[in-house]
Amino acid sequence: MPTPSKLTNQINSGQLTIDWDDGTQQVLSHLLLRSHCQCADCKKWQRDARQALVVSPEIRLTGIEPVGHYGLQLHFSDGHKRGIYPWPYLRGLSEVPEPTWER
Ligand SMILES: [Zn+2]
Numbered sequence: 481m482p483t484p485s486k487l488t489n490q491i492n493s494g495q496l497t498i499d500w501d502d503g504t505q506q507v508l509s510h511l512l513l514r515s516h517c518q519c520a521d522c523k524k525w526q527r528d529a530r531q532a533l534v535v536s537p538e539i540r541l542t543g544i545e546p547v548g549h550y551g552l553q554l555h556f557s558d559g560h561k562r563g564i565y566p567w568p569y570l571r572g573l574s575e576v577p578e579p580t581w582e583r
């Protein structure tokens with residue numbers, strides 16, 4: 481399994497760039513990352529509400545903490561920081577469509 485060799489968090493554009501040690505580069509929006517939080521709270525909310533998480537496009541990734549050798553714990557500007565994103569899950573997020581935002 482590839483692991484990230486470099487993480488670049490672009491607050492202004494709201495994007496996280498991950499350079500993997502197999503040479504691939506992945507760009508993920510902060511909105512997409514927050515929308516796909518897998519923590520127990522977010523899963524429960526989605527189960528109860530029977531819909532995907534509703535996240536403001538203004539959401540920003542404010543902190544990144546390594547979790548062992550298998551993933552990242554991401555902190556967001558809404559105060560949410562419980563989500564853990566294992567490497568295979570992060571890689572898979574490239575296949576997921578960007579969330580749409582309707583006012
Ligand atoms: Zn969560």
